[in-house]
Amino acid sequence: MEIEALTRKLHELKEKQKQIETAWRKTGNREFLEFMVELLPRALQAERCSIFINNPEDNNVWIQCGTGLQEKQISVPKDSSIVGKVIASGEIIIENNLANQVGAHDTVAFKTGFTAKSTICVPVVGKKSQQVSGAIQVLNKLNSESAFSQTDVDVVIKLAHHLQVNIENICQRQEMANIAEEIGKKVALIEAKLQSLTRSIPS
Numbered sequence: 001m002e003i004e005a006l007t008r009k010l011h012e013l014k015e016k017q018k019q020i021e022t023a024w025r026k027t028g029n030r031e032f033l034e035f036m037v038e039l040l041p042r043a044l045q046a047e048r049c050s051i052f053i054n055n056p057e058d059n060n061v062w063i064q065c066g067t068g069l070q071e072k073q074i075s076v077p078k079d080s081s082i083v084g085k086v087i088a089s090g091e092i093i094i095e096n097n098l099a100n101q102v103g104a105h106d107t108v109a110f111k112t113g114f115t116a117k118s119t120i121c122v123p124v125v126g127k128k129s130q131q132v133s134g135a136i137q138v139l140n141k142l143n144s145e146s147a148f149s150q151t152d153v154d155v156v157i158k159l160a161h162h163l164q165v166n167i168e169n170i171c172q173r174q175e176m177a178n179i180a181e182e183i184g185k186k187v188a189l190i191e192a193k194l195q196s197l198t199r200s201i202p203s
């Protein structure tokens with residue numbers, strides 16, 4: 001096949017790769033997740049709720065949607081954040097004294113201006129994969145004299161069960177998006193080599 005034809009085929013492949021990457025990056029049922037984020041704090045008389053997604057390619061977890069936050073506005077490390085520890089271990093964490101602890105929540109407070117004082121964080125286990133694909137975190141009882149209880153935890157666990165498929169799909173799409181990005185880089189390298197080869201051929 002001539003270089004011109006190869007270049008044309010490569011361009012077509014690159015365009016298809018972009019379309020696939022865009023499709024994979026779209027999140028599933030965003031409106032439903034945003035509705036849950038709005039509803040849960042009201043049900044638990046808390047300030048905020050966030051849904052985090054596990055990034056399978058690095059040591060971070062990022063926010064899918066949250067009260068007053070945009071997608072991926074916050075990314076926290078697995079080893080030093082409550083959400084990260086929940087995703088890494090698959091264990092529920094309830095903490096009613098964050099103000100006296102140092103952690104990733106302090107960095108988030110600096111970036112967003114929101115201070116976490118108490119929290120419930122529950123893992124979301126994928127229905128198909130049986131792997132932890134994300135977590136739901138609720139922050140700060142509205143009544144400062146109250147603390148999160150086991151009853152509150154039970155409510156978040158029920159929600160996590162209902163969100164299994166949605167969050168697992170988002171996690172898998174993120175993994176595929178990472179793969180698509182790597183493919184895009186390799187396609188770009190091949191394209192650059194073809195262009196270099198084309199320039200080196202006498203006209």
